[in-house]
Amino acid sequence: MKKVYDPGNSLRNRVKRFLGAAHDCKTDMPLKNPEKLVDELRIHQIELELQNEDLCRAREALEQSRARYLELFESAPAGYLTLDEKDRIIEVNATAARLLNRDKSKILHQPFTSFVSSDFQDELYFYLIKVRNGEAQESCELKLHKSGGEDFFAHLESVGIHKVGSPAEIRTSFINVHEKTMNAIALRESLNHNEMLLNLLPQSTILIDRERKILAANQVAKTSGVVVGKTRKNVPGSAKNHARRELRLANGLIDEDFCRQRLIRVIEDSNDAVCLFDLRGNIMAWNRKAEKIYGYTATEALKLSIFDLTPFGLKQKTRQLLDDIGAGILVQPFETRRIAKNGSVVDICLTITRITQGPEIVAIATTERDITEHNRWFAALHALPGKIILAREKERSRVSQILHSELGQSLIALKLFTAASASEFSDADDNTHLKSIFNTIKTQLSKIIGDTRDLAHEMFPPGLKHAGLFSAIKSLVESSVIKKHLDIQFFHENIDQISIKNREIIIYRILQELLQNICKHSQATKASVSAIFRGQIFTLEVSDNGRGFPAPGETVTGMGLSLLREQVALIRGKMSIVSHRVRGTKITIKVPTRERKRHEGM
Numbered sequence: 001m002k003k004v005y006d007p008g009n010s011l012r013n014r015v016k017r018f019l020g021a022a023h024d025c026k027t028d029m030p031l032k033n034p035e036k037l038v039d040e041l042r043i044h045q046i047e048l049e050l051q052n053e054d055l056c057r058a059r060e061a062l063e064q065s066r067a068r069y070l071e072l073f074e075s076a077p078a079g080y081l082t083l084d085e086k087d088r089i090i091e092v093n094a095t096a097a098r099l100l101n102r103d104k105s106k107i108l109h110q111p112f113t114s115f116v117s118s119d120f121q122d123e124l125y126f127y128l129i130k131v132r133n134g135e136a137q138e139s140c141e142l143k144l145h146k147s148g149g150e151d152f153f154a155h156l157e158s159v160g161i162h163k164v165g166s167p168a169e170i171r172t173s174f175i176n177v178h179e180k181t182m183n184a185i186a187l188r189e190s191l192n193h194n195e196m197l198l199n200l201l202p203q204s205t206i207l208i209d210r211e212r213k214i215l216a217a218n219q220v221a222k223t224s225g226v227v228v229g230k231t232r233k234n235v236p237g238s239a240k241n242h243a244r245r246e247l248r249l250a251n252g253l254i255d256e257d258f259c260r261q262r263l264i265r266v267i268e269d270s271n272d273a274v275c276l277f278d279l280r281g282n283i284m285a286w287n288r289k290a291e292k293i294y295g296y297t298a299t300e301a302l303k304l305s306i307f308d309l310t311p312f313g314l315k316q317k318t319r320q321l322l323d324d325i326g327a328g329i330l331v332q333p334f335e336t337r338r339i340a341k342n343g344s345v346v347d348i349c350l351t352i353t354r355i356t357q358g359p360e361i362v363a364i365a366t367t368e369r370d371i372t373e374h375n376r377w378f379a380a381l382h383a384l385p386g387k388i389i390l391a392r393e394k395e396r397s398r399v400s401q402i403l404h405s406e407l408g409q410s411l412i413a414l415k416l417f418t419a420a421s422a423s424e425f426s427d428a429d430d431n432t433h434l435k436s437i438f439n440t441i442k443t444q445l446s447k448i449i450g451d452t453r454d455l456a457h458e459m460f461p462p463g464l465k466h467a468g469l470f471s472a473i474k475s476l477v478e479s480s481v482i483k484k485h486l487d488i489q490f491f492h493e494n495i496d497q498i499s500i501k502n503r504e505i506i507i508y509r510i511l512q513e514l515l516q517n518i519c520k521h522s523q524a525t526k527a528s529v530s531a532i533f534r535g536q537i538f539t540l541e542v543s544d545n546g547r548g549f550p551a552p553g554e555t556v557t558g559m560g561l562s563l564l565r566e567q568v569a570l571i572r573g574k575m576s577i578v579s580h581r582v583r584g585t586k587i588t589i590k591v592p593t594r595e596r597k598r599h600e601g602m
Helices: 011-023 034-074 094-100 118-133 178-198 219-223 239-243 256-268 288-294 312-326 372-424 429-459 462-466 469-484 504-522 560-570
Strands: 079-083 089-092 138-144 152-163 166-176 205-208 214-217 247-249 273-277 283-286 334-339 345-357 360-370 487-493 526-534 537-544 574-580 584-592
Touching: 079 094, 094 166, 118 138, 118 152, 118 166, 152 178, 205 219, 273 288, 288 360, 312 360, 345 372, 372 429, 469 487, 469 504, 469 526, 504 526, 504 537, 504 560, 504 584, 560 574
Parallel strands: 487 526
Antiparallel strands: 079 089, 079 166, 138 152, 152 166, 205 214, 205 247, 273 283, 273 360, 334 345, 345 360, 526 537, 537 584, 574 584
């Protein structure tokens, strides 16, 4: 705790006050021997010096204790972080900096989300909310970014620190569990692969280890009551045979030559390329599918190595991969690229299996699937919703421009011509009827011009491009109040501080659709719109007091809600709906975003 210095309570001032209080009664005090007084002062001086020494020793002990705890904090086997109310890192130890492969200066005051893989952002968001709202310690596994290296799985333990009068902080510890997680994934895939091979056999077949625990079983064995994970006590054979992890039938051993020939035939007929390499990357064998993908025959492939099929930019990574496999590191399936005989680049999904003899790794087997066409279609499909929305908005902008610039101007010119024509008629009785007709036409033209202008603004709001999202939302709410006769309360906070370029029009369309649904279907008299930016999250909440959505068993017609969900997913948002048949509906949309930097415009 920081000691507060009080000048009015210093030793010198206390002595002065004491002497001042004793000044009035000094005439009544008996005079002492000066030598005795000096001795007393010396004794008091020695006492003060001893007290000062004790305080110095206590301070030194506290400093040493603080240094020990700081050393323990910095050298702890786990990384420690402290997050503020905006999820920014305000404390970090040396272990965390080492695990993230960054200097402390590049970690402090940075949002924790920037160190988490994009695939785990949603899980992190809900995890932090759970920690802040609770008092117990919470845990989860996330994938973190490592500077200059591959992402790694980390196990997090976090607890919220709630202090009176100050925002809640989060203290987090994490450790690297990447190898453990990868081993679990590899083990699960290996068991699935073994089960797939066993299902090729028509007999009831199981795979056991030396303790007779059932590791895998085919469908025929499962149908007969075999349970994977249990110990089978009635399996024949000696302990030596068990140590070799033999495949066994429920009533005896499988013929070894039969299994080998069956597996060779399965590999040759596989729909994936199966290749065999030595630890230096030289090709030792591959099947017919590999010949089809890469264009090399099996004889030609024996003269090549993996580096002859690898693009230049991936050669170093491939060399490191071979070293890792030779060192016994498990490698999870991943996507890469290969060069075929005709020079074309092929996208490959690669699964690696280590071939061992006893404890030694002697070769590498790979299963390679051509995913070039799949990636092409997936990329096109992934980009399709965005292209549709952009094309629709572009077309709306074009039509809005036509309505405003061409049709609108023509209608205004027609209105002026009608007004001028009406003024040409005199007030004679025979002209009164014609003049009334022209005035009616002028009135109708004014209404058409107004409707055309409103339609142009509805198709593409001009304020969104020039004034920003806040002005566009405010204008939309105000126009809904005037035109739809709906009482709307609008609440906003920090909207002008967000940076969501290329997504503003989608958020505007979502709000426009929600307000239109309230006016058309809910029969509401009051509504509220809330737009808040807080903690890197933009929240749009729309509620009304009208008729809610149908009950789960009732039929919902129309595609409005489905299209709304697609728009929210396109901007990586989350939507929740709370609806009651009588009390109305509340729709909440949360979109992860960031704060606008000073140099960014609207």
